[in-house]
Amino acid sequence: MSEAFAVDVDNVVKSFGTLRALDGITLRVRQGEIYGLLGPNGSGKTTLIRAIVGLVAPDSGNVSVLGHRMPDLNILSSVGYMTQAAALYPDLSVEENLRFFAAISGADGNVTEVLKTVELEARRKSVVSTLSGGMRQRCSLACALVHHPRLLLLDEPTVGVDPQLRVQFWEHFRDMAAAGTTILVSSHVMDEAERCQRLGLIRFGKLLGEGSPAEIRAAAGTNNLEEAFLKLSGRASE
Amino acid sequence: MSAHRIAAITRRLLQQFRHDRRTLALLFVAPLVILSLLGYLIRGGASAPGVGIANEDQGPVGATLASALEKSTKIHTVIINPADGETKLKDGSLVAYIVFPPDFSQLVIQQQVIAPEIHLEGSQPGTQAPVLQALQDALTSFAAASQAAVKFQPNVSYLYGGPNLDQLDYFGAAFIGLILFFLVFVVTIVSFLRERSQGTLERLMASPLRRGEIVVGYMIGFTILALVQAVEVLVFSLYVLKVHNQGNVLLIFGFEVLMALSAVNLGIFLSMFARTEFQAVQFIPLVIVPQVLLSGILFPVSTEPTPLQYISDVLPLTYAVNGLRDVMLKGADLTWPALQLDAGVVAGFCLLLIFAGIGTLRRRIA
Numbered sequence: 001m002s003e004a005f006a007v008d009v010d011n012v013v014k015s016f017g018t019l020r021a022l023d024g025i026t027l028r029v030r031q032g033e034i035y036g037l038l039g040p041n042g043s044g045k046t047t048l049i050r051a052i053v054g055l056v057a058p059d060s061g062n063v064s065v066l067g068h069r070m071p072d073l074n075i076l077s078s079v080g081y082m083t084q085a086a087a088l089y090p091d092l093s094v095e096e097n098l099r100f101f102a103a104i105s106g107a108d109g110n111v112t113e114v115l116k117t118v119e120l121e122a123r124r125k126s127v128v129s130t131l132s133g134g135m136r137q138r139c140s141l142a143c144a145l146v147h148h149p150r151l152l153l154l155d156e157p158t159v160g161v162d163p164q165l166r167v168q169f170w171e172h173f174r175d176m177a178a179a180g181t182t183i184l185v186s187s188h189v190m191d192e193a194e195r196c197q198r199l200g201l202i203r204f205g206k207l208l209g210e211g212s213p214a215e216i217r218a219a220a221g222t223n224n225l226e227e228a229f230l231k232l233s234g235r236a237s238e
Numbered sequence: 239m240s241a242h243r244i245a246a247i248t249r250r251l252l253q254q255f256r257h258d259r260r261t262l263a264l265l266f267v268a269p270l271v272i273l274s275l276l277g278y279l280i281r282g283g284a285s286a287p288g289v290g291i292a293n294e295d296q297g298p299v300g301a302t303l304a305s306a307l308e309k310s311t312k313i314h315t316v317i318i319n320p321a322d323g324e325t326k327l328k329d330g331s332l333v334a335y336i337v338f339p340p341d342f343s344q345l346v347i348q349q350q351v352i353a354p355e356i357h358l359e360g361s362q363p364g365t366q367a368p369v370l371q372a373l374q375d376a377l378t379s380f381a382a383a384s385q386a387a388v389k390f391q392p393n394v395s396y397l398y399g400g401p402n403l404d405q406l407d408y409f410g411a412a413f414i415g416l417i418l419f420f421l422v423f424v425v426t427i428v429s430f431l432r433e434r435s436q437g438t439l440e441r442l443m444a445s446p447l448r449r450g451e452i453v454v455g456y457m458i459g460f461t462i463l464a465l466v467q468a469v470e471v472l473v474f475s476l477y478v479l480k481v482h483n484q485g486n487v488l489l490i491f492g493f494e495v496l497m498a499l500s501a502v503n504l505g506i507f508l509s510m511f512a513r514t515e516f517q518a519v520q521f522i523p524l525v526i527v528p529q530v531l532l533s534g535i536l537f538p539v540s541t542e543p544t545p546l547q548y549i550s551d552v553l554p555l556t557y558a559v560n561g562l563r564d565v566m567l568k569g570a571d572l573t574w575p576a577l578q579l580d581a582g583v584v585a586g587f588c589l590l591l592i593f594a595g596i597g598t599l600r601r602r603i604a
Contacts, residue, residue, distance in 0.1 A: 053444040073446045081444040087437030104445045143441070 005064070006031050006151050006182035007052055012061035014047060014205075021047040022058070023205035029184050029198075034177045036196030037186040038229060044205040045186040046084065049155050052184070053081050066151060077105045080149030084156050086140035090129035094120055094139050097128060098146050107147035117172055118142045134165050141169065145176075152176065154185040158192065170195050190226040203233050260517060268523045275531055282543040286311065287365045289372070290318035290326055290335030297343020299380070303354070304338065306376035312368040323357055327397045330540070330576075333365040334358045336373065350388045352377060360396035360403065361567040362538045398568040403482055410481035411566040412535040412559040414471055418494055419501045419555065420526055422464045426456065426505025427518045435514065449599040453592065457502050464498030465491075485565035489572070493565070496584045497558050503591030510598040529555045554587035 007029035014022040021044045029035040037045050050056040052063055054071035068075040088097050098111045115121045118138040123131065128139060141157060154173075158166045170192070173183050177197075185196070193199055194213050201208040201216070209216055209232045213225055220228035255262050291307060293300040308315045318326065323335040337355040345351050354373070358366055373392070381388055399407065433439040442452060468491060475481045483490070508525065512518040530536070532546060533555035539547055550556045561580030564570035570577045 055440065055443055073448065076444060077446045079444070081441065083437050083440055085437050087441050089438060090436065101441065101445070104442065104447050106446060 004031070005029060006033075006066055007035075007184060008062075008064040009048070009052065010062045010064075012048075012051055012058045012063060014051060014056055014058050021205050022051065024061070025202070025205060025207050027200055027207055027210070029182060031182055032177060032180050033197045034173060034183045034185065034195070036193050036199045037184060037202060038188065038190075038193050038199050039186075039202035040188055040233075043203045045202055046155055047205075048202065049081075049153050049184070049186060053079060053153060077107070077147065078150045080144035080147065080152045082141055082144040082152075082154045082157050084159065086133075086136040088128045088136060088140055088143065091127060093125050093127050094131070094142075095124040097139060098142055101143040102146040105147035105149075110148075111146065114142045114146045117145065119168070133160055134162060137161050138165070141172075150181060152181055152183045152185075154183065156186055156188070158187065158189065166192070190229065193225055193229075201229055201232055208232050261520065264520050264523070272523065272527055272531075275528060279531060279537060279542060279546060282546070285541055285544060285547075286314040287333040287368055287538075287541055288331060289313040289315050289369055290323055290332045291315050292318050292320035292323065292335060292337045294320065294340050295338040295342035296340050297347070299343040299346050299352075300338030302380055303373075303376050306379055307336070307372055310372040310375060312372040312375075324397065327357065327359045330359075332359070333362060333538075333540070334369045336369075346388060351391050352388050353391045353393060356392050356394045358394065358396050360399040361563055362408070362540075365538055365541065398484075399482065403567070406479065407482040407567065408563070409535070410475050410479065411483075411563045412533075414468075414475055414481075414490065415493060415497050415558050415562050416530065416535060416555070417471060418464055418468055419497045419558070420522075421467065422460055422498050422501035423505045423526070424519070424522065425463075426460050426502045427509045427512070427521065428515050429460075430456070430506055430509040431512060431515050431518050434509075449596050452599065453503070453506055453595045456506060457499060457592070460502045460505075461495065461498045464501070465495065468494040468498065481566070483566045484569035486571060489565045489570075489577075490562060493558055493561050493581070493584065496581070496588055500554055500558075500584065500588045500591055503588065503595045506595035507591055507598060529553050532556070533559050535559050554584055557583040557587075 005028045007027070009025060009027040011024050011026050012022050013020070013024050025044070025048065027048075037048065039045050047056055051058055052065060052070070054063075054073075054076070057071070063070040065072070065075055066078055089100070092100070094115070095111055098114060102108065102111070111124075112121070115124055118141055120135060120138055120142065123135060128136060131139065137157070137160065144152060144154070158169055161169065173185065174195070177183055185192075187193060196213065198210065198212055199216055200210045209219060211219065216232070217223050217225060217228050220231040222228050222231065255265075289307070291304050293304045295301065304315075307313065316332070318332075318335060320335075320337050323332070323337070326332040326335065335357050337357070339353075339355060342354065345353055356369070356373070358369070360366075377388075377390055394401070433442070472487065472490060472494070476483055476487070504525070508521055509518060512521065532542070532550045533539075533553050534550065535555075539550045539556060542550060557580045561577055561584065564574065564577050564580065572578060572581070
């Protein structure tokens with residue numbers, strides 16, 4: 001399989017009981033781009049990301065990551081995954097958490113460099129349970145970055161993050177994308193969507209529209225992304 | 239104090255239980271299960287321990303006593319050849335045998351002394367009392383019938399241990415293993431569930447880690463902790479409490495290693511059936527208490543009602559406790575077939591649980 005796409009989701013269906021979380025979704029993320037997955041709560045964003053990383057087995061359809069058909073444990077050493085809630089070991093220090101996640105991905109991990117990126121150097125010896133919510137979120141991001149992944153999957157990374165920190169996060173994302181890392185980020189915050197190179201609008205487990213923020217706005221005939229999104233979702237539910 | 243606010247707290251608590259049916263069921267079902275088990279264990283027509291009788295008496299008294307013993311419900315008597323007695327004690331088919339020597343009647347008539355030989359197995363708590371009681375009953379009825387004032391001077395010998403063993407020696411041997419098993423199980427199941435509730439398990443599963451690597455990593459980590467604990471428990475039991483030990487300390491330690499490994503893997507396996515740490519703790523009355531009752535720690539398996547013996551025979555703790563007692567009270571080593579069986583079964587359970595733990599790990603994520 002070619003490695004033209006960092007993520008290649010092809011007609012994936014996944015049901016939980018009667019709920020169709022993913023309803024034949026097809027989506028391709030190019031190498032080195034920031035792709036924003038946009039949709040309301042319960043639209044299937046998290047399930048899609050979990051399917052990409054191999055935590056959810058699709059009922060039908062295929063997922064490939066960096067040219068490898070999933071599930072494939074080996075390719076996961078090139079993938080960074082940040083879950084919605086800061087998934088950390090609360091009784092370990094920041095540094096111990098980072099070293100652990102680096103080690104299980106088979107990397108030495110440049111802990112100091114990553115700590116600098118998320119501005120947690122001063123707290124490297126602090127036990128995670130003593131950190132504030134924002135610091136935990138930064139530590140969680142650091143854990144997803146520590147093994148220098150080629151693909152970064154971020155599930156609503158800025159939920160509960162103050163505006164100033166959110167700006168910082170997006171600066172890191174841009175720097176990383178510039179350095180060649182592919183980023184797939186889910187969000188329901190529209191001003192974040194503006195910062196993505198391409199957007200996918202997802203609702204009811206389907207991709208409703210795809211394109212750059214400008215293209216999306218044009219397709220909906222409005223110059224407000226939020227309105228565009230509501231319009232496109234409205235069409236889908238009719 | 240506001241009655242209204244207090245009522246709010248009380249109401250909320252009861253509402254929570256209404257939503258957690260499982261806890262509710264446990265609260266009302268577990269006591270009945272445990273008490274029924276205990277009741278059945280003690281009153282459910284417990285099997286009487288097997289006692290061998292060898293009557294070599296040339297006079298009539300031995301036969302009289304032997305037939306009185308035969309009628310006793312406290313023991314189950316078997317006529318044996320005195321030469322086979324020790325073998326039968328060793329293989330566990332008898333807990334004691336009584337010999338009436340050739341001059342038994344003569345001593346009774348000439349000196350008013352009743353002097354049977356009582357050979358006790360000596361390593362199982364609670365099996366000696368029925369033997370001595372049955373003998374006492376037989377003597378009392380004999381004395382009443384013959385209206386003779388006789389003195390009871392039995393010659394008691396022990397195959398293992400001896401009169402110096404007390405309850406602590408019996409229970410200590412078992413508890414060394416039980417404490418370790420119990421604590422390691424609880425720590426493992428709670429840590430594993432925390433891994434899930436704090437979301438880190440999801441991260442682990444999204445990394446190149448293999449399921450087997452997670453289970454083996456957990457196993458080694460907790461086993462190291464368990465072994466440090468095992469050394470502490472062992473040193474305290476042997477040197478501070480002075481629990482009797484006749485065997486090789488390394489063998490005791492070996493059993494503890496196997497029990498720690500089983501406990502870790504049982505914890506990982508069962509964590510799949512609990513959603514919260516709270517529910518995990520509920521496995522204690524379900525998993526641990528019946529094992530404690532049925533593994534021969536308190537009541538020898540051979541004296542349990544027969545249906546319960548079948549259950550005891552499939553519990554890993556039964557074999558572990560048996561092995562530890564064999565080593566500490568009997569001085570068993572690995573050349574003993576009984577100990578090979580115990581060690582083999584415990585090791586087998588351990589392997590089974592490792593695979594069960596690995597096999598169920600994937601499903602708990604999705």
